Amino acid sequence: MADIDLIPAAYLKRQLVQRLVTRFLIAAIAVAVLVGGARVALSRAIVSETATVARLQKAVDIYSQTEAKADGYRQQRRIDEARLAHLDELRGRDRLTVLLHAIDAAYSPSIWLDELRYLRRENLPAGTLKPPAGGAGSTVLVNPKGSVPGPGVAASRPSVEQRAEIVGHATDHTRLAEFMRSLSAQPGITDVRLLDTGLRTYTNAQVIDLSLTLLIESQPGRSQ
Structure with a gap:
């Protein structure tokens, strides 16, 4: 009786199949859980x-x-700095001081001034220079000694020219010419030009109207 197997073979086979299926399902579920977890982690990472x-x-x-x-901003700053530098060049106090000292040194009781204007060279009043009234033959043009270059020497022109226009009156043409010569002899003043002149009657006397321009150097004796 000891050698007799009381468990049917079919039952044993069924038990074996069930164990295999159970293990397969557990493995499949584990793989599915791992894949799902990996997908969730990957999705979150993405x-x-x-x-x-x-x-x-x-x-x-x-x-x-x-x-x-x-x-x-940097480009605008460069533009603004250039404009400020140019404006400072035009409004330079050194030139104003040079001009006022020159006018004071050239002053004569026979000359009195009405207006004093600062001008850029390209903004000079247009028109033909007129000869002095009263029979004078030609326009008065005063150039300081040494300002005209010699033969074969190129004339140097300043990069920035600050000019001034003076409007006023003189008792006669002689006093006007003396005033212009005196101005042109002052340090820092060059290229004194008479733009316009004419006679004007005040009560019982006649005076000479004058309008002249001059070039102001930034420093006496040096070009701008």
Whole structure:
């Protein structure tokens, strides 16, 4: 009786199949859980990476805009600095001091002034220079000694010319010519030109109207 197997073979086979199926299902579920977890983790990583890329792209855009604005500001600053430097050149106090000292040194009781204007060279009044009234033959033009270059020497022209126009009166043409010569002899004053002149009657006396221009150097003895 000890050698007799009381468990049917079919039952044993069924038990073996059930164990194999159970193990397969457990393995399949484990694989599914692992795959699902991996997909969730990958999805989260993709979302996080996408957000990071978006933030970086936004930062790049902001940097590009900021850099463009900074370039614009730098360019505008250079333009403003150039304008300020040019304006300072035109309004330079050194030239004003040179002009006032020159007028004071050339002053004569026979000359009195009505207006004093600063002019850029390209803004000089247009028109033909007129000869002095009263029979004088030619226009008065005074150039200081040494201002005219010799033969074969190129005339040097300043890069920025600050001119002034003087409008006033003189008792006669002789006093006017003396005033212009005295002006041209002053330090820092060159190219004194008579633009216009004419007679005017005041009560019982006649005076000479005058309008002349001159070039002011930034420093006496030096070109601008």
